[in-house]
Amino acid sequence: MAALILFNKALRRAIDGAAALLILMVTVLGILQVISRYGLNSSLVWSEELIRLLYVWLVLIAAATAQHMRIALVENLLSTGWLMALKVMQTFIMLALLALLVHGAIQLDGAFGQDRYVTLGIGKTWYWTGAIVGGLLWAGSILSSLAAGFAERRGEA
Amino acid sequence: METLLLFGSMVIFAVLGVPLVFAILASSVITLMVMRPEMPMVLVTQMFMNGMDQFLLLAIGFFFLAGELMNRGGITRRIIDFASALVGHFKGGLAQVNVVSSLFFSGISGSAVADTAAVGSVMIPSMKRKGYSAGFAAAITQCSSVVGPIIPPSIPIIVYAVLAEQSVGAMFLAGIIHGILIGLCLMTAVAIIARRRDFESSARVPMADVVRTGAQAFVALLTPIIIVGGILGGVMTATEAGAMACLYAFVTGAFYFRELDLRGFYEALVQAAKGTAMILVIVGASTLFAWIVADLRLSQAVGEAIFTVSENPLIFLLLVNLFVLVIGLFLDPLAALVILVPLLLPNAIEMGISPVHFGIFIVFNLMIGLTTPPVGYLIYLSAHIAEERPERVMRESLPFVAALFVALLLLTYVPLLTTFLPDLFA
Numbered sequence: 001m002a003a004l005i006l007f008n009k010a011l012r013r014a015i016d017g018a019a020a021l022l023i024l025m026v027t028v029l030g031i032l033q034v035i036s037r038y039g040l041n042s043s044l045v046w047s048e049e050l051i052r053l054l055y056v057w058l059v060l061i062a063a064a065t066a067q068h069m070r071i072a073l074v075e076n077l078l079s080t081g082w083l084m085a086l087k088v089m090q091t092f093i094m095l096a097l098l099a100l101l102v103h104g105a106i107q108l109d110g111a112f113g114q115d116r117y118v119t120l121g122i123g124k125t126w127y128w129t130g131a132i133v134g135g136l137l138w139a140g141s142i143l144s145s146l147a148a149g150f151a152e153r154r155g156e157a
Numbered sequence: 158m159e160t161l162l163l164f165g166s167m168v169i170f171a172v173l174g175v176p177l178v179f180a181i182l183a184s185s186v187i188t189l190m191v192m193r194p195e196m197p198m199v200l201v202t203q204m205f206m207n208g209m210d211q212f213l214l215l216a217i218g219f220f221f222l223a224g225e226l227m228n229r230g231g232i233t234r235r236i237i238d239f240a241s242a243l244v245g246h247f248k249g250g251l252a253q254v255n256v257v258s259s260l261f262f263s264g265i266s267g268s269a270v271a272d273t274a275a276v277g278s279v280m281i282p283s284m285k286r287k288g289y290s291a292g293f294a295a296a297i298t299q300c301s302s303v304v305g306p307i308i309p310p311s312i313p314i315i316v317y318a319v320l321a322e323q324s325v326g327a328m329f330l331a332g333i334i335h336g337i338l339i340g341l342c343l344m345t346a347v348a349i350i351a352r353r354r355d356f357e358s359s360a361r362v363p364m365a366d367v368v369r370t371g372a373q374a375f376v377a378l379l380t381p382i383i384i385v386g387g388i389l390g391g392v393m394t395a396t397e398a399g400a401m402a403c404l405y406a407f408v409t410g411a412f413y414f415r416e417l418d419l420r421g422f423y424e425a426l427v428q429a430a431k432g433t434a435m436i437l438v439i440v441g442a443s444t445l446f447a448w449i450v451a452d453l454r455l456s457q458a459v460g461e462a463i464f465t466v467s468e469n470p471l472i473f474l475l476l477v478n479l480f481v482l483v484i485g486l487f488l489d490p491l492a493a494l495v496i497l498v499p500l501l502l503p504n505a506i507e508m509g510i511s512p513v514h515f516g517i518f519i520v521f522n523l524m525i526g527l528t529t530p531p532v533g534y535l536i537y538l539s540a541h542i543a544e545e546r547p548e549r550v551m552r553e554s555l556p557f558v559a560a561l562f563v564a565l566l567l568l569t570y571v572p573l574l575t576t577f578l579p580d581l582f583a
Binding site: 023086090104 | 205437
């Protein structure tokens with residue numbers, strides 16, 4: 001049980017670290033874009049494509065541990081048994097939709113992954129892989145939190 | 158039937174506590190499966206990704222980060238000190254300081270939730286110590302935070318500019334006068350309540366202190382000038398202005414005030430990444446929702462319904478006010494923007510309403526929804542900070558919500574308030 005809780009913490013810490021690194025890279029590139037244009041008189045032609053690619057990875061990875069907006073009014077009115085049933089239903093809906101998103105990303109990667117970024121010269125597969133990795137991490141984080149929550153409750157009992 | 162399925166299922170999922178992004182996605186997927194079974198499901202991923210992947214939306218992440226860096230760099234305290242020096246001697250001094258601090262802070266952060274968290278965490282405990290009820294302190298904090306997304310930089314306004322294909326610079330300018338007007342309406346409400354309840358007031362601060370605190374806060378107040386000036390001067394795009402605001406916030410916090418340490422910097426990065434993700438996934442999911450709205454020709458249906466009632470722009474705006482206020486009660490403002498702008502803007506333009514005026518009007522309308530149940534995140538956040546029951550905060554918020562409605566009426570029927578500055582700098 002303790003291992004589950006530790007794994008959940010480690011996973012969240014790793015996701016947060018990756019998200020922090022990605023937003024730092026995106027910001028530094030954005031600043032360099034302006035400095036390069038006005039300070040060095042030469043534009044970084046590849047920076048916009050790289051920023052957009054990193055941004056997609058950033059959003060989908062950070063989404064895995066973000067506190068998403070939700071209405072908790074009904075939850076607050078339920079008894080423990082009903083609340084557990086509702087949590088399971090919410091988890092099932094979220095996982096089903098993430099599976100749909102990841103499945104779609106795999107299909108789109110198959111269809112368009114060979115297209116290339118004009119200035120970066122790399123394949124669009126990097127873009128769709130971001131959706132696949134982000135979706136899987138998000139699903140993993142939901143399951144890991146649920147398991148750690150159960151483990152903590154059993155530990156308390 | 159399709160409208161009921163799309164909107165009804167979304168409300169049901171949201172009320173059942175499914176995170177909003179998934180509630181929007183689930184209702185879209187169900188509607189697609191029932192109404193357009195021939196459509197491939199890969200469309201869901203494609204629309205979701207397309208919705209997030211727009212260059213202008215990058216600015217959201219940068220403005221989030223700049224706000225986080227400024228807040229952790231010690232700027233919030235300095236802004237509140239300056240506001241105290243300016244209006245702390247008024248009757249109900251701390252409540253007035255709360256409003257003025259929110260006005261100043263809105264020039265740094267583009268989000269009402271961030272404003273409530275930053276200003277509320279300092280102001281609510283101070284107000285409680287001075288004898289204000291927790292409910293009142295939370296109420297004025299949450300209602301004054303509504304100004305955050307009206308004064309530039311503003312995250313909802315960036316999303317609107319993307320949807321309506323408007324200049325971000327013009328949209329940012331359009332919010333300035335109205336943002337100040339909202340502040341004045343709230344200050345008037347505070348003054349009336351302060352007189353009735355005989356609230357405290359501090360001694361007037363010497364002019365030297367006003368100048369000293371003003372000089373400290375000036376560094377923060379430069380942020381919107383750098384952003385709007387950079388965009389209007391053609392020096393930077395909105396996205397690049399956001400990146401430069403981050404650099405400015407980092408240098409200010411780390412080297413000028415020396416309060417931003419490595420830990421604070423890392424936490425700012427993580428919080429900004431999460432805040433950005435939270436918003437962008439909603440925009441992605443809402444893009445699919447909006448596509449279905451367009452595909453089912455709901456926009457035309459709404460347009461025809463409105464034109465049946467009246468072709469007068471003033472009546473149109475009144476009807477939209479009511480419609481958006483009701484939608485704002487149940488839907489997150491960003492999701493509502495993505496869904497409503499394609500639905501309503503074509504009709505507004507057809508009636509001769511300026512898209513810039515319409516943008517500020519719809520954003521402010523939706524922001525009022527943040528202060529009212531059941532979705533009103535600001536109520537729950539401020540109640541949490543104040544350690545008070547949300548119902549009490551709601552009750553104490555009523556006069557301030559009334560003040561916000563006065564500001565909304567002025568905004569609706571005096572377009573000059575929003576179009577004056579953009580026209581001046583055009």
